[in-house]
Amino acid sequence: MKDQAENLRQQLEDYRKKSMAKTLAVISGKGGVGKSNFSLNFAIALAKKGKRVLLFDMDIGMGNIDILIGRHSTYSIVDFFDRGLSLVDIMTAGPEQISIITGGTGLTNLFSLSEVNFSRFMEEFNELLNQYDYILFDMGAGITEDSVKFLLCVDELIVICTPEPTAVMDAYSVMKYLHSVNPELPFLLVCNRVLTIKEGQExxxxxxxxxxxxxxxxxxxxxxxxxxxxxxNAVSRQVPFIEYDSGSDVSKALMNLVLRYNNHSFNEEWTLPKSNFLQNMKRYFLGR
Structure with a gap:
């Protein structure tokens, strides 16, 4: 028993020493602002910088990451729960060797799992935290009571909006609600589909x-x-735009954005400490 306990302690210590993946969720107040397209191309841009990236489509039943890359995924997160496949089994290799887990259809209670399924998910996800630099969750548009719990677990939230007044108001409303639940949540803001630099800045x-x-x-x-x-054009051809035309203005802007993100080129007062995703999951979903 002493040997087993010592081995367990050593394993835990080894986990602590490893560089754990940073977890990010990409959200928007409304649909149609280019959230999933941003998530996919942001993940690819990170990979182009040498990062190991897992993109997790959390828009269960309405996910379109596989459509955007023109590849039908054989498995989805539904197969993890319904067929007992592992998270590694259901992954698809994407552009620049990013890993993708699609949302699939027929699963509406991802955030209301049995304790057995929840424990299995936690155990396997713990392994993934040690295999990637970034795990990026592309969330469904808007938020629900259950998805809020999930959003409280990640390290950072990227909020996508456009210059449209309704998109601005919806993005603010989402941040307002999440702030009321946890005032410490860091929001990273991206304005998409701007016609001019001035419009984006305004x-x-x-x-x-x-x-x-x-x-x-x-x-x-x-x-x-x-x-x-x-x-x-890239969406029509089911190719990520950063792959379709790396020299376009939007591709260059995205690479510059990722460079700033990687270097954390923000104001000096900003610090973004990593939280503990798994501990947060237990806290918000199991109440312990």
Whole structure:
């Protein structure tokens, strides 16, 4: 028994010494702002910088990551729960060797798992934290009571909006609600589909002013991505736009955004400490 206990302690110590993946969730207040397209291309851009990336499609039943890359995934997260496959079994290799787990269909209670399934998910996910640099969750549009619990577990939240007034208001509303649940959550803001740099800056300023005035909260500005025909052409051809035309304005803007993110080129007062994803999962889902 002493040997087993000592081995367990050593395993735990080894886990602590390893570099654990950073977990990010990409969210939006409404659909149609390019959230999934951003998630996919952001993941690929990170991989181009030498990072090991897992993209997890959490828009269960309505996910479209596999459509955006033109590859039908044989398995999805549904098969993990319904057929007992492992998380590794259900992964698909994507562009630049990113790993992808698709959402599939027929699963509506991912956030209301039995304790047995939850424990199995936790155990296997723990292994993935040691195999990747980033695990990126592409969430469904908007938020639900259950998905909020999940969002509280990740290290960082990337909020996608566009200059449209409804998109700005919805993005603010999502941040307002999440802030009311946990004021310490860090928001990273991306304005997508801007026609001009000025339009993007004005949109970011409106959101920042509202956060400061009503929530006394600052968001980290990651940057803006221009409206560009390359994106729609790439979607039509089911190719990520950063692969379709790496020299386009939108691809260059995304790579610059990822460079800033990798280098954490924010204001000096910003620090983004990593949380403990698995401990947070137990806290918010199991209450312990």
């Amino acid at each position: 949109t970011i300023t409106r959101i920042q002013n509202a956060l400061r005035k009503f929530l006394r909260k600052e968001a980290i500005v990651l940057g803006c991505l221009p409206e560009n025909r390359t994106v729609s």
